Amino acid sequence: xxxxxxxxxxxxxxxxxxxxxxxxxxxxxxxxxxxxxxxxxxxxxxxxxxxxxxxxxxxxxxxxxxxxxxxxxxxxxxxxxxxxxxxxxxxxxxxxxxxxxxxxxxxxxxxxxxxxxxxxxxxxxxxxxxxxxxxxxxxxxxxxxxxxxxxxxxxxxxxxxxxxxxxxxxxxxxxxxxxxxxxxxxxxxxxxxxxxxxxxxxxxxxxxxxxxxxxxxxxxxxxxxxxxxxxxxxxxxxxxxxxxxxxxxxxxxxxxxxxxxxxxxxxxxxxxxxxxxxxxxxxxxxxxxxxxxxxxxxxxxxxxxxxxxxxxxxxxxxxxxxxxxxxxxxxxxxxxxxxxxxxxxxx
Ligand SMILES: NC(=O)c1ccc[n+]([C@@H]2O[C@H](COP(=O)([O-])OP(=O)(O)OC[C@H]3O[C@@H](n4cnc5c(N)ncnc54)[C@H](O)[C@@H]3O)[C@@H](O)[C@H]2O)c1
Ligand SMILES: CC(C)[C@H](C(=O)O)[C@@H](O)C(=O)O
Ligand SMILES: [Mg+2]
Numbered sequence: 001x002x003x004x005x006x007x008x009x010x011x012x013x014x015x016x017x018x019x020x021x022x023x024x025x026x027x028x029x030x031x032x033x034x035x036x037x038x039x040x041x042x043x044x045x046x047x048x049x050x051x052x053x054x055x056x057x058x059x060x061x062x063x064x065x066x067x068x069x070x071x072x073x074x075x076x077x078x079x080x081x082x083x084x085x086x087x088x089x090x091x092x093x094x095x096x097x098x099x100x101x102x103x104x105x106x107x108x109x110x111x112x113x114x115x116x117x118x119x120x121x122x123x124x125x126x127x128x129x130x131x132x133x134x135x136x137x138x139x140x141x142x143x144x145x146x147x148x149x150x151x152x153x154x155x156x157x158x159x160x161x162x163x164x165x166x167x168x169x170x171x172x173x174x175x176x177x178x179x180x181x182x183x184x185x186x187x188x189x190x191x192x193x194x195x196x197x198x199x200x201x202x203x204x205x206x207x208x209x210x211x212x213x214x215x216x217x218x219x220x221x222x223x224x225x226x227x228x229x230x231x232x233x234x235x236x237x238x239x240x241x242x243x244x245x246x247x248x249x250x251x252x253x254x255x256x257x258x259x260x261x262x263x264x265x266x267x268x269x270x271x272x273x274x275x276x277x278x279x280x281x282x283x284x285x286x287x288x289x290x291x292x293x294x295x296x297x298x299x300x301x302x303x304x305x306x307x308x309x310x311x312x313x314x315x316x317x318x319x320x321x322x323x324x325x326x327x328x329x330x331x332x333x334x335x336x337x338x339x340x341x342x343x344x345x346x347x
Pocket of ligand 2: 084087088242274276
Protein backbone atom coordinates (compact mmCIF):
# COMPACT_ATOMS: atom_id res chain seq x y z
CA UNK A 1 0.00 0.00 0.00
CA UNK A 2 1.52 3.26 -1.16
CA UNK A 3 0.99 6.47 0.74
CA UNK A 4 1.78 9.78 -0.92
CA UNK A 5 3.29 12.08 1.67
CA UNK A 6 2.95 15.78 0.82
CA UNK A 7 4.19 17.89 3.77
CA UNK A 8 4.00 21.25 1.98
CA UNK A 9 4.76 24.59 3.62
CA UNK A 10 5.02 26.29 7.00
CA UNK A 11 4.09 23.90 9.79
CA UNK A 12 3.24 21.22 7.19
CA UNK A 13 6.54 19.29 7.49
CA UNK A 14 6.50 19.54 11.31
CA UNK A 15 3.03 18.06 11.73
CA UNK A 16 3.34 15.43 8.99
CA UNK A 17 6.55 14.19 10.65
CA UNK A 18 4.58 13.46 13.84
CA UNK A 19 1.80 11.67 11.95
CA UNK A 20 4.44 9.56 10.20
CA UNK A 21 6.02 8.61 13.55
CA UNK A 22 2.61 7.44 14.78
CA UNK A 23 2.00 5.43 11.60
CA UNK A 24 5.46 3.87 11.87
CA UNK A 25 4.84 2.91 15.49
CA UNK A 26 1.82 0.84 14.43
CA UNK A 27 4.17 -1.48 12.53
CA UNK A 28 1.73 -2.06 9.67
CA UNK A 29 3.06 -4.55 7.14
CA UNK A 30 3.46 -3.43 3.52
CA UNK A 31 3.02 0.31 4.03
CA UNK A 32 5.33 2.33 1.76
CA UNK A 33 5.72 6.07 1.30
CA UNK A 34 6.65 8.41 -1.52
CA UNK A 35 7.20 12.04 -0.69
CA UNK A 36 6.22 14.82 -3.09
CA UNK A 37 6.72 18.57 -3.29
CA UNK A 38 3.59 20.74 -3.06
CA UNK A 39 2.80 24.40 -2.55
CA UNK A 40 5.38 27.11 -2.04
CA UNK A 41 8.05 24.47 -1.43
CA UNK A 42 7.38 23.06 -4.90
CA UNK A 43 7.24 26.51 -6.49
CA UNK A 44 10.61 27.35 -4.95
CA UNK A 45 12.18 24.08 -6.08
CA UNK A 46 10.72 23.63 -9.55
CA UNK A 47 8.59 26.69 -10.31
CA UNK A 48 5.14 25.14 -9.94
CA UNK A 49 2.95 24.46 -6.84
CA UNK A 50 1.76 21.09 -8.15
CA UNK A 51 4.52 19.59 -10.31
CA UNK A 52 3.68 16.69 -12.65
CA UNK A 53 5.89 14.35 -10.58
CA UNK A 54 3.77 15.10 -7.51
CA UNK A 55 0.53 14.56 -9.39
CA UNK A 56 1.91 11.28 -10.64
CA UNK A 57 2.66 10.09 -7.09
CA UNK A 58 -0.85 11.14 -6.05
CA UNK A 59 -2.41 9.16 -8.88
CA UNK A 60 -0.39 6.03 -8.16
CA UNK A 61 -0.84 6.14 -4.39
CA UNK A 62 -3.56 4.35 -2.45
CA UNK A 63 -3.99 7.42 -0.27
CA UNK A 64 -2.50 10.88 0.23
CA UNK A 65 -1.43 12.39 3.53
CA UNK A 66 -1.19 16.15 3.10
CA UNK A 67 0.22 18.75 5.52
CA UNK A 68 -0.62 22.28 4.43
CA UNK A 69 0.27 24.79 1.74
CA UNK A 70 0.66 28.54 1.85
CA UNK A 71 3.77 30.69 1.98
CA UNK A 72 3.98 34.46 2.45
CA UNK A 73 6.97 34.47 0.05
CA UNK A 74 4.46 33.65 -2.68
CA UNK A 75 2.16 36.61 -1.98
CA UNK A 76 1.54 38.49 -5.19
CA UNK A 77 2.31 35.58 -7.51
CA UNK A 78 -0.13 34.98 -10.33
CA UNK A 79 -2.97 32.76 -9.14
CA UNK A 80 -1.92 29.62 -11.02
CA UNK A 81 1.48 29.73 -9.29
CA UNK A 82 0.17 30.25 -5.76
CA UNK A 83 0.74 27.45 -3.20
CA UNK A 84 -3.01 27.02 -2.59
CA UNK A 85 -3.37 25.82 -6.19
CA UNK A 86 -1.69 22.57 -5.10
CA UNK A 87 -4.58 21.50 -2.91
CA UNK A 88 -7.20 22.85 -5.31
CA UNK A 89 -5.44 21.09 -8.20
CA UNK A 90 -5.28 17.77 -6.36
CA UNK A 91 -8.98 17.99 -5.45
CA UNK A 92 -9.89 18.73 -9.05
CA UNK A 93 -7.46 16.42 -10.88
CA UNK A 94 -8.36 13.44 -8.71
CA UNK A 95 -12.07 14.28 -8.52
CA UNK A 96 -11.90 14.57 -4.72
CA UNK A 97 -15.33 16.13 -4.21
CA UNK A 98 -16.48 14.84 -0.85
CA UNK A 99 -14.73 16.56 2.02
CA UNK A 100 -15.59 15.06 5.40
CA UNK A 101 -14.75 17.22 8.39
CA UNK A 102 -15.78 15.65 11.69
CA UNK A 103 -15.95 17.82 14.78
CA UNK A 104 -16.29 16.04 18.08
CA UNK A 105 -15.28 17.18 21.51
CA UNK A 106 -12.77 15.10 23.37
CA UNK A 107 -14.28 15.28 26.89
CA UNK A 108 -10.88 16.32 28.29
CA UNK A 109 -10.89 19.35 25.99
CA UNK A 110 -14.31 20.79 26.78
CA UNK A 111 -12.50 23.49 28.78
CA UNK A 112 -10.41 24.48 25.71
CA UNK A 113 -13.52 25.24 23.65
CA UNK A 114 -14.52 28.81 22.92
CA UNK A 115 -17.97 27.77 24.15
CA UNK A 116 -19.25 26.98 27.63
CA UNK A 117 -18.13 23.41 28.53
CA UNK A 118 -21.73 22.13 28.77
CA UNK A 119 -22.46 23.46 25.24
CA UNK A 120 -19.16 22.21 23.79
CA UNK A 121 -19.47 18.73 25.24
CA UNK A 122 -22.59 18.08 23.13
CA UNK A 123 -20.72 18.54 19.83
CA UNK A 124 -20.53 15.48 17.60
CA UNK A 125 -21.08 16.60 14.04
CA UNK A 126 -19.79 15.95 10.56
CA UNK A 127 -19.48 18.63 7.91
CA UNK A 128 -19.85 17.15 4.42
CA UNK A 129 -18.41 19.80 2.16
CA UNK A 130 -18.44 19.69 -1.64
CA UNK A 131 -14.93 20.43 -2.98
CA UNK A 132 -15.03 20.26 -6.77
CA UNK A 133 -17.34 23.15 -7.60
CA UNK A 134 -18.76 26.46 -6.38
CA UNK A 135 -17.08 29.83 -6.61
CA UNK A 136 -13.67 28.13 -6.24
CA UNK A 137 -13.76 26.67 -9.73
CA UNK A 138 -16.00 29.01 -11.73
CA UNK A 139 -14.70 31.45 -14.28
CA UNK A 140 -12.68 34.16 -12.59
CA UNK A 141 -10.59 37.09 -13.54
CA UNK A 142 -10.24 40.84 -13.65
CA UNK A 143 -11.88 43.32 -16.01
CA UNK A 144 -12.51 47.01 -16.27
CA UNK A 145 -15.94 48.52 -15.72
CA UNK A 146 -17.47 51.08 -18.08
CA UNK A 147 -16.45 53.75 -15.52
CA UNK A 148 -12.84 52.54 -15.68
CA UNK A 149 -12.79 50.77 -12.31
CA UNK A 150 -10.75 47.56 -12.01
CA UNK A 151 -13.15 44.75 -11.16
CA UNK A 152 -12.53 41.19 -9.96
CA UNK A 153 -15.06 38.42 -10.53
CA UNK A 154 -15.52 34.79 -9.52
CA UNK A 155 -18.51 32.95 -10.94
CA UNK A 156 -20.37 30.81 -8.40
CA UNK A 157 -22.07 27.84 -10.03
CA UNK A 158 -23.29 24.36 -9.21
CA UNK A 159 -24.95 21.91 -11.58
CA UNK A 160 -27.45 19.21 -10.65
CA UNK A 161 -24.98 16.35 -11.05
CA UNK A 162 -22.48 17.97 -8.70
CA UNK A 163 -25.09 18.60 -6.04
CA UNK A 164 -26.70 15.19 -6.44
CA UNK A 165 -23.50 13.23 -5.83
CA UNK A 166 -22.51 15.16 -2.70
CA UNK A 167 -26.11 15.02 -1.45
CA UNK A 168 -26.03 11.21 -1.68
CA UNK A 169 -22.79 11.30 0.31
CA UNK A 170 -24.40 13.49 2.94
CA UNK A 171 -27.49 11.32 3.29
CA UNK A 172 -25.43 8.14 3.47
CA UNK A 173 -23.25 9.68 6.17
CA UNK A 174 -26.34 10.74 8.12
CA UNK A 175 -27.82 7.25 7.78
CA UNK A 176 -24.61 5.77 9.26
CA UNK A 177 -24.70 8.28 12.14
CA UNK A 178 -27.75 9.67 13.97
CA UNK A 179 -30.02 10.06 10.93
CA UNK A 180 -30.14 13.86 10.78
CA UNK A 181 -29.03 15.98 7.86
CA UNK A 182 -29.03 19.76 7.82
CA UNK A 183 -28.42 21.22 4.37
CA UNK A 184 -26.85 24.66 4.63
CA UNK A 185 -27.28 27.15 1.79
CA UNK A 186 -28.19 30.72 1.01
CA UNK A 187 -31.30 29.97 -1.06
CA UNK A 188 -32.90 33.26 -0.07
CA UNK A 189 -30.35 35.07 -2.23
CA UNK A 190 -28.36 32.72 -4.48
CA UNK A 191 -29.57 30.73 -7.50
CA UNK A 192 -26.82 28.15 -6.88
CA UNK A 193 -28.34 27.63 -3.45
CA UNK A 194 -31.90 27.38 -4.81
CA UNK A 195 -30.72 24.64 -7.15
CA UNK A 196 -28.82 23.04 -4.27
CA UNK A 197 -31.99 22.99 -2.15
CA UNK A 198 -34.17 21.61 -4.98
CA UNK A 199 -31.73 18.76 -5.65
CA UNK A 200 -31.26 17.93 -1.96
CA UNK A 201 -35.07 17.68 -1.55
CA UNK A 202 -35.23 15.38 -4.59
CA UNK A 203 -32.39 13.14 -3.32
CA UNK A 204 -34.04 13.00 0.13
CA UNK A 205 -36.77 10.79 -1.36
CA UNK A 206 -34.22 7.95 -1.46
CA UNK A 207 -33.55 8.37 2.26
CA UNK A 208 -36.92 8.45 4.03
CA UNK A 209 -35.17 7.33 7.23
CA UNK A 210 -33.06 10.53 7.36
CA UNK A 211 -34.58 13.68 8.86
CA UNK A 212 -33.76 16.56 6.51
CA UNK A 213 -33.72 20.22 7.48
CA UNK A 214 -32.50 23.34 5.70
CA UNK A 215 -30.71 26.31 7.17
CA UNK A 216 -29.34 29.54 5.75
CA UNK A 217 -25.59 29.77 6.21
CA UNK A 218 -25.69 32.93 8.31
CA UNK A 219 -28.07 31.29 10.75
CA UNK A 220 -25.93 28.11 10.68
CA UNK A 221 -22.87 30.12 11.73
CA UNK A 222 -24.87 31.48 14.66
CA UNK A 223 -26.40 28.11 15.59
CA UNK A 224 -22.94 26.46 15.61
CA UNK A 225 -22.07 28.73 18.52
CA UNK A 226 -25.49 28.83 20.21
CA UNK A 227 -26.35 25.12 20.14
CA UNK A 228 -23.92 22.97 18.13
CA UNK A 229 -25.33 19.81 19.71
CA UNK A 230 -28.37 20.13 17.40
CA UNK A 231 -26.27 19.10 14.38
CA UNK A 232 -25.50 15.61 13.17
CA UNK A 233 -24.47 15.97 9.50
CA UNK A 234 -24.13 19.40 7.90
CA UNK A 235 -24.22 19.18 4.11
CA UNK A 236 -22.95 22.25 2.31
CA UNK A 237 -21.06 23.75 -0.60
CA UNK A 238 -17.39 24.48 -1.00
CA UNK A 239 -17.20 28.05 0.30
CA UNK A 240 -19.71 27.76 3.14
CA UNK A 241 -18.12 24.47 4.24
CA UNK A 242 -14.68 26.04 4.32
CA UNK A 243 -15.82 28.79 6.64
CA UNK A 244 -18.11 26.72 8.87
CA UNK A 245 -15.44 24.08 9.46
CA UNK A 246 -12.91 26.61 10.76
CA UNK A 247 -15.64 27.91 13.04
CA UNK A 248 -16.54 24.40 14.22
CA UNK A 249 -12.89 23.81 15.11
CA UNK A 250 -12.94 26.53 17.76
CA UNK A 251 -16.16 25.10 19.14
CA UNK A 252 -14.35 21.83 19.85
CA UNK A 253 -11.20 23.48 21.17
CA UNK A 254 -8.76 24.39 18.43
CA UNK A 255 -8.13 24.54 14.72
CA UNK A 256 -5.22 22.21 15.50
CA UNK A 257 -7.67 19.40 16.31
CA UNK A 258 -9.81 19.03 13.17
CA UNK A 259 -8.94 16.28 10.71
CA UNK A 260 -10.43 15.70 7.27
CA UNK A 261 -10.81 13.23 4.45
CA UNK A 262 -11.58 14.19 0.87
CA UNK A 263 -12.83 11.29 -1.22
CA UNK A 264 -13.53 10.74 -4.89
CA UNK A 265 -16.12 8.51 -6.57
CA UNK A 266 -13.75 5.53 -6.44
CA UNK A 267 -13.16 5.99 -2.72
CA UNK A 268 -9.62 7.32 -3.10
CA UNK A 269 -8.81 9.84 -0.45
CA UNK A 270 -6.65 12.79 0.48
CA UNK A 271 -6.24 13.28 4.22
CA UNK A 272 -5.27 16.58 5.81
CA UNK A 273 -5.84 18.79 8.81
CA UNK A 274 -8.40 21.51 8.04
CA UNK A 275 -5.98 24.25 9.02
CA UNK A 276 -3.33 25.92 6.89
CA UNK A 277 0.41 26.37 6.98
CA UNK A 278 0.29 28.76 9.98
CA UNK A 279 3.21 30.96 8.91
CA UNK A 280 3.02 32.82 12.23
CA UNK A 281 4.28 29.77 14.14
CA UNK A 282 6.10 27.85 11.40
CA UNK A 283 9.56 26.55 12.27
CA UNK A 284 9.04 27.10 16.00
CA UNK A 285 8.01 23.57 16.93
CA UNK A 286 4.78 24.90 18.44
CA UNK A 287 2.10 23.55 16.10
CA UNK A 288 -0.42 21.03 17.34
CA UNK A 289 0.07 17.87 15.24
CA UNK A 290 -3.11 16.13 16.44
CA UNK A 291 -5.30 17.15 13.48
CA UNK A 292 -2.76 15.52 11.19
CA UNK A 293 -2.40 12.45 13.40
CA UNK A 294 -6.20 12.11 13.39
CA UNK A 295 -6.22 12.59 9.59
CA UNK A 296 -3.80 9.66 9.34
CA UNK A 297 -6.31 7.61 11.36
CA UNK A 298 -9.07 8.57 8.92
CA UNK A 299 -6.77 7.47 6.09
CA UNK A 300 -6.25 4.04 7.64
CA UNK A 301 -9.99 3.63 8.14
CA UNK A 302 -11.37 4.95 4.83
CA UNK A 303 -8.67 4.20 2.25
CA UNK A 304 -6.66 1.30 3.63
CA UNK A 305 -9.30 -0.81 5.37
CA UNK A 306 -7.40 -0.66 8.66
CA UNK A 307 -10.19 0.34 11.02
CA UNK A 308 -8.68 -1.33 14.08
CA UNK A 309 -5.41 0.59 13.61
CA UNK A 310 -7.37 3.82 13.16
CA UNK A 311 -9.18 3.11 16.42
CA UNK A 312 -5.81 2.62 18.13
CA UNK A 313 -4.59 6.05 16.99
CA UNK A 314 -7.79 7.78 18.08
CA UNK A 315 -7.71 6.03 21.45
CA UNK A 316 -4.06 7.05 21.88
CA UNK A 317 -4.89 10.69 21.14
CA UNK A 318 -7.72 10.57 23.69
CA UNK A 319 -5.39 9.01 26.27
CA UNK A 320 -2.67 11.57 25.58
CA UNK A 321 -5.18 14.37 26.12
CA UNK A 322 -6.54 12.72 29.24
CA UNK A 323 -2.95 12.52 30.48
CA UNK A 324 -2.65 16.30 30.12
CA UNK A 325 -0.95 16.67 26.72
CA UNK A 326 -1.58 20.27 25.68
CA UNK A 327 0.08 22.31 22.95
CA UNK A 328 -0.10 26.10 23.06
CA UNK A 329 -3.34 26.28 21.06
CA UNK A 330 -4.93 24.08 23.74
CA UNK A 331 -3.67 26.30 26.55
CA UNK A 332 -0.56 24.27 27.32
CA UNK A 333 3.17 24.48 26.80
CA UNK A 334 4.01 21.30 24.89
CA UNK A 335 5.69 21.51 21.50
CA UNK A 336 4.90 19.64 18.31
CA UNK A 337 7.32 16.81 19.00
CA UNK A 338 6.29 16.46 22.64
CA UNK A 339 2.68 16.09 21.50
CA UNK A 340 3.87 13.35 19.15
CA UNK A 341 5.76 11.75 22.03
CA UNK A 342 2.61 11.78 24.16
CA UNK A 343 0.61 10.00 21.46
CA UNK A 344 3.37 7.44 20.96
CA UNK A 345 3.57 6.80 24.69
CA UNK A 346 -0.20 6.30 24.80
CA UNK A 347 0.00 3.88 21.86
N1 LIG B 1 -5.43 22.95 3.12
C1 LIG B 1 -4.47 23.85 3.23
O1 LIG B 1 -3.33 23.58 2.88
C2 LIG B 1 -4.78 25.21 3.80
C3 LIG B 1 -5.87 25.43 4.63
C4 LIG B 1 -6.09 26.70 5.15
C5 LIG B 1 -5.22 27.74 4.84
N2 LIG B 1 -4.17 27.50 4.01
C6 LIG B 1 -3.14 28.52 3.73
O2 LIG B 1 -2.33 28.65 4.90
C7 LIG B 1 -1.80 29.98 4.96
C8 LIG B 1 -2.09 30.59 6.31
O3 LIG B 1 -3.49 30.81 6.41
P1 LIG B 1 -4.24 31.32 7.70
O4 LIG B 1 -3.27 31.97 8.62
O5 LIG B 1 -5.41 32.06 7.27
O6 LIG B 1 -4.81 29.97 8.38
P2 LIG B 1 -4.06 28.87 9.24
O7 LIG B 1 -5.05 27.80 9.48
O8 LIG B 1 -2.77 28.50 8.65
O9 LIG B 1 -3.76 29.61 10.63
C9 LIG B 1 -4.75 30.33 11.34
C10 LIG B 1 -4.33 30.48 12.80
O10 LIG B 1 -4.41 29.19 13.43
C11 LIG B 1 -3.17 28.79 13.94
N3 LIG B 1 -2.98 27.37 13.68
C12 LIG B 1 -3.27 26.73 12.51
N4 LIG B 1 -2.93 25.44 12.60
C13 LIG B 1 -2.43 25.25 13.84
C14 LIG B 1 -1.92 24.12 14.55
N5 LIG B 1 -1.85 22.91 14.00
N6 LIG B 1 -1.49 24.30 15.81
C15 LIG B 1 -1.57 25.50 16.40
N7 LIG B 1 -2.04 26.61 15.80
C16 LIG B 1 -2.47 26.48 14.54
C17 LIG B 1 -2.12 29.64 13.22
O11 LIG B 1 -0.96 29.78 13.98
C18 LIG B 1 -2.88 30.93 12.95
O12 LIG B 1 -2.78 31.78 14.08
C19 LIG B 1 -2.44 30.72 3.79
O13 LIG B 1 -1.52 30.74 2.74
C20 LIG B 1 -3.66 29.89 3.45
O14 LIG B 1 -4.06 30.04 2.12
C21 LIG B 1 -3.92 26.25 3.51
C1 LIG C 1 -6.13 26.69 1.08
C2 LIG C 1 -7.56 26.75 0.65
C3 LIG C 1 -7.64 26.67 -0.84
C4 LIG C 1 -8.42 25.66 1.29
C5 LIG C 1 -9.88 25.82 0.91
O1 LIG C 1 -10.39 26.94 0.89
O2 LIG C 1 -10.49 24.81 0.59
C6 LIG C 1 -8.37 25.62 2.82
O3 LIG C 1 -8.87 26.76 3.41
C7 LIG C 1 -9.09 24.40 3.31
O4 LIG C 1 -9.97 24.56 4.16
O5 LIG C 1 -8.74 23.29 2.91
MG1 LIG D 1 -10.17 26.37 5.04
